[in-house]
Amino acid sequence: xxxxxxxxxxxxxxxxxxxxxxxxxxxxxxxxxxxxxxxxxxxxxxxxxxxxxxxxxxxxxxxxxxxxxxxxxxxxxxxxxxxxxxxxxxxxxxxxxxxxxxxxxxxxxxxxxxxxxxxxxxxxxxxxxxxxxxxxxxxxxxxxxxxxxxxxxxxxxxxxxxxxxxxxxxxxxxxxxxxxxxxxxxxxxxxxxxxxxxxxxxxxxxxxxxxxxxxxxxxxxxxxxxxxxxxxxxxxxxxxxxxxxxxxxxxxxxxxxxxxxxxxxxxxxxxxxxxxxxxxxxxxxxxxxxxxxxxxxxxxxxxxxxxxxxxxxxxxxxxxxxxxxxxxxxxxxxxxxxxxxxxxxxxxxxxxxxxxxxxxxxxxxxxxx
Amino acid sequence: xxxxxxxxxxxxxxxxxxxxxxxxxxxxxxxxxxxxxxxxxxxxxxxxxxxxxxxxxxxxxxxxxxxxxxxxxxxxxxxxxxxxxxxxxxxxxxxxxxxxxxxxxxxxxxxxxxxxxxxxxxxxxxxxxxxxxxxxxxxxxxxxxxxxxxxxxxxxxxxxxxxxxxxxxxxxxxxxxxxxxxxxxxxxxxxxxxxxxxxxxxxxxxxxxxxxxxxxxxxxxxxxxxxxxxxxxxxxxxxxxxxxxxxxxxxxxxxxxxxxxxxxxxxxxxxxxxxxxxxxxxxxxxxxxxxxxxxxxxxxxxxxxxxxxxxxxxxxxxxxxxxxxxxxxxxxxxxxxxxxxxxxxxxxxxxxxxxxxxxxxxxxxxxxx
Numbered sequence: 001x002x003x004x005x006x007x008x009x010x011x012x013x014x015x016x017x018x019x020x021x022x023x024x025x026x027x028x029x030x031x032x033x034x035x036x037x038x039x040x041x042x043x044x045x046x047x048x049x050x051x052x053x054x055x056x057x058x059x060x061x062x063x064x065x066x067x068x069x070x071x072x073x074x075x076x077x078x079x080x081x082x083x084x085x086x087x088x089x090x091x092x093x094x095x096x097x098x099x100x101x102x103x104x105x106x107x108x109x110x111x112x113x114x115x116x117x118x119x120x121x122x123x124x125x126x127x128x129x130x131x132x133x134x135x136x137x138x139x140x141x142x143x144x145x146x147x148x149x150x151x152x153x154x155x156x157x158x159x160x161x162x163x164x165x166x167x168x169x170x171x172x173x174x175x176x177x178x179x180x181x182x183x184x185x186x187x188x189x190x191x192x193x194x195x196x197x198x199x200x201x202x203x204x205x206x207x208x209x210x211x212x213x214x215x216x217x218x219x220x221x222x223x224x225x226x227x228x229x230x231x232x233x234x235x236x237x238x239x240x241x242x243x244x245x246x247x248x249x250x251x252x253x254x255x256x257x258x259x260x261x262x263x264x265x266x267x268x269x270x271x272x273x274x275x276x277x278x279x280x281x282x283x284x285x286x287x288x289x290x291x292x293x294x295x296x297x298x299x300x301x302x303x304x305x306x307x308x309x310x311x312x313x314x315x316x317x318x319x320x321x322x323x324x325x326x327x328x329x330x331x332x333x334x335x336x337x338x339x340x341x342x343x344x345x346x347x348x349x350x351x352x353x354x355x356x357x358x359x360x361x362x363x364x365x366x367x368x369x
Numbered sequence: 370x371x372x373x374x375x376x377x378x379x380x381x382x383x384x385x386x387x388x389x390x391x392x393x394x395x396x397x398x399x400x401x402x403x404x405x406x407x408x409x410x411x412x413x414x415x416x417x418x419x420x421x422x423x424x425x426x427x428x429x430x431x432x433x434x435x436x437x438x439x440x441x442x443x444x445x446x447x448x449x450x451x452x453x454x455x456x457x458x459x460x461x462x463x464x465x466x467x468x469x470x471x472x473x474x475x476x477x478x479x480x481x482x483x484x485x486x487x488x489x490x491x492x493x494x495x496x497x498x499x500x501x502x503x504x505x506x507x508x509x510x511x512x513x514x515x516x517x518x519x520x521x522x523x524x525x526x527x528x529x530x531x532x533x534x535x536x537x538x539x540x541x542x543x544x545x546x547x548x549x550x551x552x553x554x555x556x557x558x559x560x561x562x563x564x565x566x567x568x569x570x571x572x573x574x575x576x577x578x579x580x581x582x583x584x585x586x587x588x589x590x591x592x593x594x595x596x597x598x599x600x601x602x603x604x605x606x607x608x609x610x611x612x613x614x615x616x617x618x619x620x621x622x623x624x625x626x627x628x629x630x631x632x633x634x635x636x637x638x639x640x641x642x643x644x645x646x647x648x649x650x651x652x653x654x655x656x657x658x659x660x661x662x663x664x665x666x667x668x669x670x671x672x673x674x675x676x677x678x679x680x681x682x683x684x685x686x687x688x689x690x691x692x693x694x695x696x697x698x699x700x701x702x703x704x705x706x707x708x709x710x711x712x713x714x715x716x717x718x719x720x721x722x723x724x725x726x727x728x729x730x731x732x733x734x735x736x737x738x
């Protein structure tokens with residue numbers, strides 16, 4: 001990394017800390033389906049001794065943000081949006097020992113203490129002291145700044161000075177890439193394995209990249225947006241199945257010698273994707289879900305999972321468990337998950353980012369406050 | 370094994386082969402709920418070159434036989450019953466090479482070719498050439514004799530002469546014990562693990578025994594029939610939770626330090642047991658089901674499995690995959706799964722066996738043709 005880059009990096013920090021002197025900031029709220037607004041709100045402050053406040057350098061819009069965008073009930077209570085961000089620490093609570101003002105940090109999409117037995121098991125998204133951005137009095141990350149509870153457990157410092165060209169890939173670690181990685185890990189992807197990935201969104205493509213990194217030999221990507229599946233091929237998909245439903249299932253079964261796919265990574269969260277998943281899974285195989293399910297009840301009986309001893313696994317990715325290693329991989333140039341970003345907007349244009357992703361004009365949009 | 374035992378063993382075989390000279394036999398059929406009858410039917414014969422006909426020495430009634438006993442539709446078509454048996458080979462088809470008349474054999478509850486890729490993976494119950502006793506033109510095992518398709522792949526010869534005292538334990542291998550074993554195996558039970566078993570039927574108790582054999586350190590048995598949970602304790606249960614529903618869930622969560630059970634073996638198949646399972650499972654843990662689900666739809670979304678990254682696995686046990694090792698374990702006296710049998714009837718009293726098991730007067734009843 002050259003001197004010029006160090007200078008740029010230092011300049012980025014200084015600029016973001018300077019912004020922190022404001023007493024109000026701009027933040028994104030959803031008021032109802034399709035109704036995303038950027039509004040002035042008070043600057044977040046340290047409320048508990050374990051909090052930090054982070055000035056946001058980059059945020060983005062998630063596929064899961066589109067679920068309420070399409071179907072949220074209109075309520076009086078506006079919902080703070082955004083859970084993926086990189087930023088600079090602006091303030092820390094009295095019990096925060098591992099961070100200081102000026103640190104450049106990456107946050108997982110959920111906060112956690114990183115010390116309880118559940119976190120030590122590697123399931124940070126179920127941490128009893130953890131939670132979600134944009135809920136329970138914690139703001140969203142599509143904003144100029146955000147309060148981070150359990151800051152010592154949650155935030156990972158990026159060592160040294162960061163090449164700005166790597167920022168999109170670091171941003172992708174906060175959710176989509178490590179969600180794809182979690183899908184692959186829970187599906188026990190490994191060398192020589194055949195894997196079917198359902199969904200060509202940012203998470204599905206990330207699951208392709210992660211599966212290839214774990215040594216999968218054959219990666220069948222189910223998706224029908226050519227511009228996306230083309231990136232999937234670059235990242236390691238050996239086959240693309242554009243057909244959906246029964247036709248898509250038949251194609252995957254045919255591609256796997258009539259037996260089905262031993263590992264299925266479901267990166268959508270809608271019932272048709274789940275149905276495809278149990279349709280293509282091989283007897284004794286596993287379906288690993290990371291698309292947030294937009295259903296509670298699903299088929300699991302003799303005719304779907306049980307009869308063929310198919311397993312179901314997955315859940316919200318414990319990004320924190322994988323984050324340090326992944327930051328290192330990005331800094332060393334071993335993965336480039338930031339390629340899922342194909343547009344950037346300023347914070348005031350965030351509603352446009354939602355529109356573009358909803359219409360599939362863009363895959364994933366960076367928001368720069 | 371003494372000479373007397375060898376004589377008895379030889380006598381058993383001769384007697385069973387002599388019976389084979391009849392041209393009709395007695396077999397069990399279910400005509401509707403609670404309507405079990407023993408009827409005269411033609412002796413089974415070799416129909417395909419891969420078939421064998423086995424004269425039944427011992428059969429039994431399964432917990433899963435009670436599902437139709439309680440709720441089967443009354444139809445004109447009587448349903449042949451029974452899928453657990455030991456017997457003596459009476460006849461073999463022209464392509465059967467590994468068996469001959471007089472061999473004493475144990476059958477898994479499902480037949481399979483044991484050579485296809487799915488069987489080689491160890492999931493025999495999904496073998497494309499496999500199937501179930503009592504369906505598709507194959508008779509049931511609560512009968513004097515049964516035709517066994519894919520005989521070379523299905524039947525396991527018991528080497529040497531068999532001590533009659535071991536017959537119940539060999540009979541338990543045909544389904545319940547190895548179904549409990551499968552639950553534990555799919556749940557990745559291992560040394561030091563904490564396991565919760567839901568259900569104190571023969572399969573649940575077998576799951577306790579199998580978990581202990583695999584080194585589980587703590588085994589919490591959820592069941593409220595003291596005579597059964599007592600056997601569970603003998604077999605390795607360290608805690609018994611008699612409470613059900615929310616109360617039972619709270620008890621198990623309390624017993625596991627507030628975090629839940631990393632492994633849950635569900636050996637019932639009814640929705641309340643499934644609900645208990647996702648209630649007690651620890652984040653990142655696994656629910657392994659082997660009770661045949663009497664439901665198709667079940668909660669799997671954010672509020673049940675997904676939110677805590679809980680896995681769901683299991684299915685019909687591929688008994689054949691485990692049978693040779695288990696026969697050896699029984700013959701060496703390492704396990705005594707036959708203790709689940711607490712009564713024996715003759716074939717003509719089979720309806721009584723159903724009644725006794727349905728009323729829970731007996732745990733599991735041997736049927737001796």
